Amino acid sequence: MTNRKKQKGADTAVQGTNDSSVLSKVSAAAQGYFHDSFLQHFVCKVARRAPLINRGYYVRWRAVDHCVQTFLQVTQHCAKRQILSLGAGFDSLYFRLCADATALERAVVFEVDFPDVTRRKAALIRSNKTLAGMLDPQYEHSPTGPVCVSSSQYFLLGVDVRHASLVEDALTMVGLDQATPTLILSEVVLTYMETQQSDDIIAWAARLLPRSLFVMYEQIHPQDPFGRIMQEHFLKLNSTLHALRQYPDTDAQRQRFLDRGWEQCVCVDMNDFFVRLIPDDERLRVERLEPFDEYEEWHQKCSHYFVLTASRGSLTAQSLLVQPPVSIKSPSWSPIDLPVKTLTVGVEGLGSASTCLDKGHILLTGGSCRSGRGAPSRLLLRGSEGWTSVTVQPSAHLGVRLYHTVTSTPGGVAVIYGGRSSPLSPIRGLVKVTHNGGSLHEEQMVCTGDHPPPRWRHTATLLSHKGKKLLFVFGGKNECEAVLGGGYFLDIDQQHWMEVSLLPVEGAAPDDRHSHSACAYQGGVLVFGGLGRRGQPMGDTVVLKPNERGFCWERIDVQPPPCPRYSHSAHVIGKHLIVVGGVWLRSDDVPGVAIINLDTRCGLEFRLNTSSVPWPLMLHSFCSELTDQKKAELLLIGGGGNCFSFGTHFNPQLVTVDLQPALR
Incomplete structure (x- = not known):
């Protein structure tokens, strides 16, 4: 195949991203994420996307609209102002602005945009009374030449953006004024070009328009697990992402513009934009629009996209994004990386739960698998030749159950509690599981007392107090509450529930949360991290300690403070709290293992050496078990995620982490 044919194929693929993008924007608008009654005129039919994709396109739309509105406000007293959209596709910006009286x-x-794209758009405008009615009565439409639509306030030009001189000639032909304050928009456009070409366009725009604001929305962080899956997705679409290799983070993107003639530049990832530049009431409105339980993928998607504003001239500098304050300090990283290796045991699942029944026997329940259905229960068995996985047939089908807990109790019995089959369908009650040979026997537990509200993404920890075996349930969420707090004790022998507030519990209870961790510790429970009420990760360490009267909450002040995270797992080895994986809002690295010395109250972060793992290792929605306390060996089970619109990823095999280098 010649280079020309290859390039034509790539150009066709890039143009196809416009069709996918506009469908997703229409879906988000139809669900009320933002108001745009014009997008629907550019699609044949409306297709409802998943809530995660709707949220993703909402934050993209909101970021660009924020910049547009700020620019228009700053230039409201100017005699003239211009908006130049590069690679505009089927964007409806002109029509939305035209519908606004001012x-x-x-x-x-x-x-x-490409001539093929603009000709299609021009034909859609011409055939639609609503769109055509928003142009001049005698607007011009040309099926040939670069000017596809010509109206007094709207010009649609069919020119390959990569050829700056041709773009400049076409813009000059239709009256672009180089001295007029101009907003330049580029939404996921330049990254599809060779990097030198996109660099040249950035420099060309700075030279051409000395009073301008450049707004760009694109991807970053290509090399972490989510970034690798993101790149593979676009490679499959024949739409390679180029620029993020040379400019992999917000700092590099910012410097890129400063080196090419732009005077000031602000660049933030979409987590920062969503949390700090969108008002609380608007965030709350969005979070209530649809049932949602894909927090990990949402935050990872947002950490892999950014919005950038670069300015030329003092007037447009007022339109720059507000740089969010740095509130998350860099972790204190150890120079030692912890070795990771894969085992030849195929086990996968998202949202499963695990527990050690006894030495060498791990029970794995629930979760979702590649088929999209509930994963079967499994026993992981450790023999002389290593681990094996055995599917066990339950006496009663457990159904689809995600983000539940399974907790071992003395006597080889495990208790399954909570979970959900969908974000609207919590699972109530408890199930007692007994393992007998190659089968599982399940029995519904009938409990008395004040039952806790149904929940998932909670913790359930076994402790003993005054001779009673208690299951302590803390946190979580359900279809009604974004986060839950309080806490409940289940007397396992009496099968009786007690709310924490009914017992003598001293000290301030920790904030409500979900997707945290809880470990048995010195007769009590050690809680770490989680996702809080404002949808932001937490990094606190709190222990529920037994005393003569009952229990007492006590906070552990760790220095330096651990980086806030959620959807992790945790274990206690002696005096150390081991925090594994999870999701945080830092976009420059991914969580590995945090080690907190509970005596000295000092913490240190360790990266994982995953060079021997042939696939992206995603450590959220996973399980982990300490299989050998003396050797400090950690077994990681399942995990992965539904990576935005890039496809679902499963960690396909068991993985072990050697913790000994961190505990010496």
């Missing part, structure tokens, strides 16, 4: 006052919109 937004387009003294403003002109120029859109540039």
Whole structure:
């Protein structure tokens, strides 16, 4: 195949991303994430996307709209202002602004894209009474040449953006004024070009428009697990992401613009934008629009996209994004990486739960598998030749159950509690599981007392107090509450529930949360991290300690403070709390293992050496078990995620981590 044919194929693939993008935007608008009644005119039919994709396109739309509105506000007293959209596709910006009585006052919109795309868009506009009615009565439409649509405030140009001189000639032909304050938009456009070409366009725009604001929305962080899956997705679409290899983070992207003639530049990832630049009431509105339980994928998606504003001239500098304050300090990293290796045992699942029944026997329940259905219960058995996985037939089908807990109790019995089959369908009650040979026997537990509300993403920890075996249930969420707190004790022998507030419990209870960890510790429970009420990860360490009267909550002040995270797992080895994996809002690295010395109250982060793992290792929605306390061997089971629109990833095999280097 010649280079010309290859390039044509790649160009066709890139143009196809426009069709996918506009469908997703229409879906988000239809669900009320933002108001845009014009997008629907650019698609044949409306297809409802998953809530995760709707949220992703909402934050993209919101970021660009924020920049557009700020620019229009700053330039409202100017005699003229311009908007230049590079690679505009089927964007509806002109029509949305035109519907606003004042937004387009003294403003002109120029859109540039591949000729094939603009001709399709021009035909859709011409055939639609609503869209055509928002142009001049005698607007011009040309099936040939670069100018596809010509109206007094709207020009649609069919020119390959990579050819800056041709773009400049076409813009000059339709009246672009180089001295007028201009907003330049580029939504996931430049990254599809060779990096030198996109660099040249950035420099060209700075030279051409000395009073301008450049707004760009693109991807970053190509080399972490999510970034690798993201790149593989676009490679499969024949739409390689180029620029993020040379400019892999927000600092590099910012410097890229400063080196090419732009005077000031602010670049933030979408987690920062969503948390700090969207008002609380608007975030709350969005979070209530649809049932949602894909927090890990949401935060990872947002950490892999950014919005950038770069300015030329003092006027447009006022339109720059507000740089969010740095509130998350860099972790204190150890120079030692912990070795990771894979085992030739195929086990996968998202949202499963595990527990050690006895030495060498691990029970794995629930979760979702590649088929999208409930994963079968499994026993992981350790023999002289290593681990094996055996599917066990339950006496009664447990159904689809995700983000539940399974906790071992003395006598080889495990208790399954909570979980969900969907974000609207919590699972109530408890199940007692007994392992007998190659089968499991399940029995519904009938409990008395004040039952806790149904929940998932909670913890359930076994402790003993005054001779009683107690299951302590803390946190979680359900279809009604974004986070739960309080806590409940289940007397296992009496099968009786007691709310924490009914017992003598001293000290301030920790904040409500879900997706945290809880470990048995010195007769009590050690709680770490989680996702809090404002949808932000937490990094606190709190212990529920037994005393003569009952229990007491006590906070452990760790220095330096651990980086906040959730969807992790945790274990206690002697005086050390071992925190494994999870998700945090830092976008420059992924969590490995945090070691907290509970005596000295000092913490240290350890990266994982995953060079021997042939696939991206995603450590969230997974399970872990300490299989040998003396050797400090940790077994990681399942995990992965539904990576935005890039596909679902499963960790396909068991993985072990050697913790000994961190505990010496």
